[in-house]
Amino acid sequence: MRRLVYLACALLMxxxxxxxxxxxxxxxxxxxxxxxxxxxxxxxxxxxxxALRCIQCQGQSIADSDAPMAATMRAEVRQQIADGKKPDAxxxxxxxxxxxxxxxEPDMKGSGLLLWAAPLLLLLLALFMARGLFxxxx
Amino acid sequence: MIxxxxxxxxWLAAAMALLQLVGGLTLIRGEGRLTPVIKPAALIQGALCxxxxxxxxxxxxxxxxxxxxxxxxxxxxxPLIFKLAGTWGNHEGSMLLWVSVLSLSGAAIALLEKRIDTxxxxxxxxxxxxxxxxxxxxxxxxxxPFERLFPAPVEGAGxxxxxxxxGLAFHPPTLYIGYVGLSVAFSFxxxxxxxxxxxxxxxxxxxxxxxxxxxxxxxxxxxxxxxxYYELGWGGWWFWDPVENASLMPWLAAxxxxxxxSVLATRNALRAWTIMLALVAFAMSxxxxxxxxxxxxxxxxxxxxxPERGSFILxxxxxxxxxxxxxxxxxxxxxxxxxxxxxxxxxxxxxxNNIFLSVILAIVLIGTLYPLAAEAMGDKISVGPPYFNKAxxxxxxLLMIALLLGPLLRWRRDELKRYKYWLVAFFAVxxxxxxxxxxxxxxxxxxPILGLALSLALAIAAWVPLKGRNLLRTPLPxxxxxxxxxxxxxxxxxxxxxSGFSRETLTALAPGETTKVADWQVKLDDVRPVVGxxxxxxxxQLVARNKHKNFVLRPQSRQFxxxxxxxxxxxxxxxWNGQLYAVIAQPDENGDxxxxxxxxxxxxxxxxxxxxxxxxxxxxxxxxxxxxxxxxKPAVNKWxxx
Numbered sequence: 001m002r003r004l005v006y007l008a009c010a011l012l013m014x015x016x017x018x019x020x021x022x023x024x025x026x027x028x029x030x031x032x033x034x035x036x037x038x039x040x041x042x043x044x045x046x047x048x049x050x051a052l053r054c055i056q057c058q059g060q061s062i063a064d065s066d067a068p069m070a071a072t073m074r075a076e077v078r079q080q081i082a083d084g085k086k087p088d089a090x091x092x093x094x095x096x097x098x099x100x101x102x103x104x105e106p107d108m109k110g111s112g113l114l115l116w117a118a119p120l121l122l123l124l125l126a127l128f129m130a131r132g133l134f135x136x137x138x
Numbered sequence: 139m140i141x142x143x144x145x146x147x148x149w150l151a152a153a154m155a156l157l158q159l160v161g162g163l164t165l166i167r168g169e170g171r172l173t174p175v176i177k178p179a180a181l182i183q184g185a186l187c188x189x190x191x192x193x194x195x196x197x198x199x200x201x202x203x204x205x206x207x208x209x210x211x212x213x214x215x216x217p218l219i220f221k222l223a224g225t226w227g228n229h230e231g232s233m234l235l236w237v238s239v240l241s242l243s244g245a246a247i248a249l250l251e252k253r254i255d256t257x258x259x260x261x262x263x264x265x266x267x268x269x270x271x272x273x274x275x276x277x278x279x280x281x282x283p284f285e286r287l288f289p290a291p292v293e294g295a296g297x298x299x300x301x302x303x304x305g306l307a308f309h310p311p312t313l314y315i316g317y318v319g320l321s322v323a324f325s326f327x328x329x330x331x332x333x334x335x336x337x338x339x340x341x342x343x344x345x346x347x348x349x350x351x352x353x354x355x356x357x358x359x360x361x362x363x364x365x366x367y368y369e370l371g372w373g374g375w376w377f378w379d380p381v382e383n384a385s386l387m388p389w390l391a392a393x394x395x396x397x398x399x400s401v402l403a404t405r406n407a408l409r410a411w412t413i414m415l416a417l418v419a420f421a422m423s424x425x426x427x428x429x430x431x432x433x434x435x436x437x438x439x440x441x442x443x444x445p446e447r448g449s450f451i452l453x454x455x456x457x458x459x460x461x462x463x464x465x466x467x468x469x470x471x472x473x474x475x476x477x478x479x480x481x482x483x484x485x486x487x488x489x490x491n492n493i494f495l496s497v498i499l500a501i502v503l504i505g506t507l508y509p510l511a512a513e514a515m516g517d518k519i520s521v522g523p524p525y526f527n528k529a530x531x532x533x534x535x536l537l538m539i540a541l542l543l544g545p546l547l548r549w550r551r552d553e554l555k556r557y558k559y560w561l562v563a564f565f566a567v568x569x570x571x572x573x574x575x576x577x578x579x580x581x582x583x584x585x586p587i588l589g590l591a592l593s594l595a596l597a598i599a600a601w602v603p604l605k606g607r608n609l610l611r612t613p614l615p616x617x618x619x620x621x622x623x624x625x626x627x628x629x630x631x632x633x634x635x636x637s638g639f640s641r642e643t644l645t646a647l648a649p650g651e652t653t654k655v656a657d658w659q660v661k662l663d664d665v666r667p668v669v670g671x672x673x674x675x676x677x678x679q680l681v682a683r684n685k686h687k688n689f690v691l692r693p694q695s696r697q698f699x700x701x702x703x704x705x706x707x708x709x710x711x712x713x714w715n716g717q718l719y720a721v722i723a724q725p726d727e728n729g730d731x732x733x734x735x736x737x738x739x740x741x742x743x744x745x746x747x748x749x750x751x752x753x754x755x756x757x758x759x760x761x762x763x764x765x766x767x768x769x770x771k772p773a774v775n776k777w778x779x780x
Contacts, residue, residue, distance in 0.1 A: 033734050051524045053520050059377065059379045060370075061377075061523070064372035064374055101520055103519075104520050104521070104523060104524050105524035106525065111512060111517060115504065115505065115525065118501060118529070119497065119532070119533060123493075123533070126493040127493065134479065134481045
């Protein structure tokens with residue numbers, strides 16, 4: 001049994017570089033805790049990182065987490081920003097890999113539409129309810 | 139023996155609550171034979187809860203490991219203050235604290251409240267006992283804090299190291315007093331509906347209790363935010379995390395209630411709405427307790443979670459809330475909406491306050507529960523800071539605009555043109571600030587700009603209600619209001635400055651190397667190991683330099699044992715205009731002797747919490763004024779009568 005496990009590990013280790021080759025060059029792990037040189041790009045990356053959930057932790061964004069998984073994802077975000085990818089495309093890329101759960105900002109479509117419409121609807125509802133309180137000017 | 143005493147006291151307290159409730163029921167049936175028992179029972183119930191809670195504290199103080207709760211949450215090596223704080227740093231203990239505060243507030247009503255008629259007071263105590271009974275049942279049947287463990291272990295399991303912090307020793311009790319204090323408003327509201335006494339007298343009696351609970355909530359949230367800021371080590375001060383939302387929602391409801399209750403007290407208007415808010419506020423408290431205690435939502439703060447117990451609290455919450463709304467629905471027909479008023483009036487301003495706060499509350503509630511609803515439908519989605527910020531900040535800004543003028547207006551009816559110079563002044567200040575930032579500091583978002591602009595206008599506007607008053611004869615609550623509103627301006631200024639102007643440097647430094655953040659030169663002098671009571675740490679010595687002045691910061695990366703966990707202890711350098719926030723993390727991956735260092739310069743960030751404390755301080759001043767009100771001079775001359 002143990003041998004099988006070793007074998008599986010060994011196979012994985014061999015397979016790993018090929019996997020990353022197939023994905024194109026992966027991010028440099030240093031980017032997890034290093035800023036991009038260009039402040040504008042770093043700012044864009046930071047916004048993306050704050051809007052992505054660390055899926056290993058409880059309710060933290062990947063920008064605010066010490067978890068290894070979050071570090072990998074930060075590196076990925078910075079790398080893709082450095083490669084000139086648009087923030088929204090990166091978000092979609094993450095959602096494709098980790099599911100809707102990873103994004104802190106639900107899309108404005110389908111069930112998310114109601115969520116985004118809620119503030120305006122609530123405000124209108126409240127104003128409608130309050131109108132009876134006021135006395136008309138005579 | 140102590141554990142058994144505590145448990146017995148808890149059972150007896152529950153019996154007292156039952157007695158109180160039965161007494162109250164005879165009241166409703168009209169005969170009122172058992173009503174004399176209500177007041178003494180409330181007092182004894184409070185005393186018994188004190189005994190019970192003190193027993194548990196004693197068990198934690200002596201680290202009695204034959205008690206399951208102590209064994210699984212404490213450790214013989216822990217510093218004394220955290221042994222004591224361990225009493226409420228866990229599920230059972232915190233629920234015992236919850237019930238004790240509930241009973242004590244019941245006892246306090248019985249002892250202190252002299253402003254409402256006897257029947258309403260008795261009904262209030264009965265409702266309070268009814269609420270307490272549910273939570274006694276919860277403790278005794280599913281969360282007994284005094285359960286024994288046999289055989290007793292040699293050492294305990296320890297307390298989550300994140301919780302071993304002085305701020306956290308006092309944060310949960312503060313919030314709980316606030317949460318549970320709202321139960322008093324709830325009981326008052328239900329009782330007043332039952333005895334048909336909804337009116338100014340009832341509002342004046344309820345107001346100090348709401349104010350008191352609200353002060354504790356304000357302090358609790360402020361302290362919790364600061365705790366998250368320095369303890370979690372990433373420089374954020376509000377994460378829109380479910381547990382934070384759970385504390386924010388009762389606060390929003392209580393803030394709205396605080397304002398509407400003063401309309402009811404002064405002008406006998408907004409009756410049904412005030413009752414509604416009192417019910418909602420306590421429902422939100424229970425929902426908060428449920429969300430925190432059930433573990434149904436994942437959260438940075440969810441330390442002690444258990445789904446089964448969650449369903450018990452959920453059942454209690456649904457029962458109390460639905461019963462309360464049932465009373466509301468059947469009795470509200472008899473409660474008239476009250477005196478009319480025009481839109482441009484003090485009442486109108488407070489209605490605006492209530493509308494905006496309620497909408498924010500609803501957004502937070504929907505956003506917090508949305509993932510649950512979606513999951514039930516088979517969608518796993520997250521709703522986080524980007525949504526909450528975009529959805530609530532615009533409404534909070536509208537609230538601030540309303541606040542510029544609201545406190546100046548007269549009751550019943552007023553004219554905007556009386557305030558045209560003030561309006562122009564506020565507008566000019568806001569516009570000037572906004573344009574200056576937009577023009578000279580590139581890349582600041584629209585929300586921070588608007589926040590700064592409006593907070594400066596509000597910082598002035600907050601004091602205007604004092605204009606033309608004789609300050610010596612101004613009632614304390616007016617000062618309280620002015621201070622609280624000014625505190626809000628200070629807090630919003632801090633929030634906007636922090637989110638608009640923070641500077642961040644993430645780097646790796648070898649000892650001797652220097653980096654830069656904002657105007658600071660920061661040098662890593664040395665890294666060395668440090669040993670604490672129940673942890674070991676790597677401590678970095680950073681020297682921050684700003685215009686010829688040196689400051690030393692010592693952030694640590696701590697490794698706790700029992701339970702094993704790694705935490706970052708940030709080092710903060712506080713200047714009047716902001717904080718330098720330094721964190722040292724693991725050695726760099728390359729293994730070249732560098733250390734990961736995270737630095738932030740956060741301008742005016744401390745204003746957030748100073749502002750919060752000012753708000754609470756304003757509340758305290760107002761509370762003093764409400765409690766020790768100078769008796770009004772009798773309208774008729776005494777001598778003339780005689």
